[in-house]
Amino acid sequence: MTLREQLDRYKGHGPGFDAARLVLSISILCWHSVVTSYGHAAETKIWNGIFAAPLSALMPMFFALSGFLVMGSFERANNLRGFLGLRALRIVPALSVEILISAFILGSLLTTLPLASYFTDPKFFRYFGSLFGFVNYTLPGVFADNPDPDRVNLSLWTIAPELMCYVYLGLLMALRLKRTGVTIAAFALLVVCLAADSQTGVDRADTGVVFARFLLMSFACGNLLYLWSSHIPFRWDVFTVSVVVGCLFIKTPVLIYLSLLSLAYVIVFVGSVPIFVPKPFSTGDYSYGIYLYAYPIQQTYSHFFTEHREFYWNILFCLPVTCMVAAISWWLVEKPALSWRKSLYKLPAAPTELTFLQMAVPFVLLAVYGVLLFVTSGLFETGMRIRAMLPWAAVCALVIVGLRITFLRFADRPKYQQSFD
Numbered sequence: 140m141t142l143r144e145q146l147d148r149y150k151g152h153g154p155g156f157d158a159a160r161l162v163l164s165i166s167i168l169c170w171h172s173v174v175t176s177y178g179h180a181a182e183t184k185i186w187n188g189i190f191a192a193p194l195s196a197l198m199p200m201f202f203a204l205s206g207f208l209v210m211g212s213f214e215r216a217n218n219l220r221g222f223l224g225l226r227a228l229r230i231v232p233a234l235s236v237e238i239l240i241s242a243f244i245l246g247s248l249l250t251t252l253p254l255a256s257y258f259t260d261p262k263f264f265r266y267f268g269s270l271f272g273f274v275n276y277t278l279p280g281v282f283a284d285n286p287d288p289d290r291v292n293l294s295l296w297t298i299a300p301e302l303m304c305y306v307y308l309g310l311l312m313a314l315r316l317k318r319t320g321v322t323i324a325a326f327a328l329l330v331v332c333l334a335a336d337s338q339t340g341v342d343r344a345d346t347g348v349v350f351a352r353f354l355l356m357s358f359a360c361g362n363l364l365y366l367w368s369s370h371i372p373f374r375w376d377v378f379t380v381s382v383v384v385g386c387l388f389i390k391t392p393v394l395i396y397l398s399l400l401s402l403a404y405v406i407v408f409v410g411s412v413p414i415f416v417p418k419p420f421s422t423g424d425y426s427y428g429i430y431l432y433a434y435p436i437q438q439t440y441s442h443f444f445t446e447h448r449e450f451y452w453n454i455l456f457c458l459p460v461t462c463m464v465a466a467i468s469w470w471l472v473e474k475p476a477l478s479w480r481k482s483l484y485k486l487p488a489a490p491t492e493l494t495f496l497q498m499a500v501p502f503v504l505l506a507v508y509g510v511l512l513f514v515t516s517g518l519f520e521t522g523m524r525i526r527a528m529l530p531w532a533a534v535c536a537l538v539i540v541g542l543r544i545t546f547l548r549f550a551d552r553p554k555y556q557q558s559f560d
Contacts, residue, residue, distance in 0.1 A: 160426035178286035203403035206361025428465025
């Protein structure tokens with residue numbers, strides 16, 4: 140049986156995807172209980188201990204699962220506007236609410252500064268940049284005495300790479316690239332990531348999966364698994380080998396990309412099998428809310444309960460509170476926003492033939508935004524020499540654009556059309 144055949148048994152929707160997202164988000168909450176309770180020293184010790192492999196795998200699996208599911212949206216979308224609109228509806232509403240609550244309510248109540256100074260501090264205004272991927276974790280005078288000082292919401296660090304994933308697919312959609320084109324683009328991205336590894340050095344690349352480029356590559360792996368699911372076996376022995384490979388090479392330079400592909404298979408496999416979800420969690424998709432709201436709640440707990448800064452007390456208190464907040468967010472914010480998806484699905488399909496200007500304008504706009512994310516958010520690490528990366532990026536861009544030009548030239552020939560679609 141192939142992966143596609145397994146999914147077709149459940150009408151294309153993996154029966155375990157909701158459970159997989161839920162487990163990943165709760166696992167990250169549990170991991171952050173260590174950071175918010177003890178600070179960076181304990182974090183570094185555990186990160187380099189026996190739990191390094193499973194901890195390193197959490198975010199790549201999250202992004203791989205997202206890449207698998209978003210690729211379905213990519214194929215179903217009528218046009219670029221609809222695709223990006225669907226992504227915005229899933230991310231922006233809850234993110235906006237979290238940023239507003241943190242800045243205006245949580246921050247104003249817990250800041251050590253006078254409110255006049257708090258609301259006029261540049262850090263206050265920079266915090267809103269997170270909504271656009273220009274992430275800032277701090278608010279003036281908030282959580283300064285916590286074990287993890289100053290940071291209001293560490294989870295926001297993934298917003299920039301997540302938006303970059305959508306920019307990446309948006310650029311491919313603007314070029315009208317499909318199966319073969321997306322596959323070649325993923326290999327081009329791998330080349331860029333390997334070049335980035337050579338710039339940052341292997342001494343940092345083996346300390347854990349904290350680089351945003353690994354998350355972007357995991358997303359691309361999820362894309363590939365979706366595109367080629369009809370050729371990928373759905374077998375328990377392959378799953379077992381993937382678990383071993385994923386954990387074994389997760390901290391090994393170069394081979395880490397084989398690990399990321401293996402972990403992508405692991406999480407998609409898990410999402411493709413039936414998994415029981417308890418009743419309170421099966422009524423909605425609370426995983427995004429749990430991930431998004433957990434850290435400010437955990438930091439607030441550490442702020443008030445200084446004598447109970449233990450990871451187990453942190454989990455026991457913050458997990459139910461976070462789940463309750465996530466449920467409220469789902470029913471009052473996220474689900475109502477997602478109801479607008481129907482209007483996006485009804486958008487007219489993009490014309491089969493586009494003029495050069497119609498193709499170039501959205502491509503350039505997305506590319507400019509992607510460059511801003513690249514430069515301001517440190518997606519490929521601030522220590523990397525960007526100049527040295529430009530030739531690699533230029534070569535990959537030329538390859539992808541060349542593919543599109545070749546496709547346009549031979550679009551009237553059925554065999555070429557079929558190979559790309």
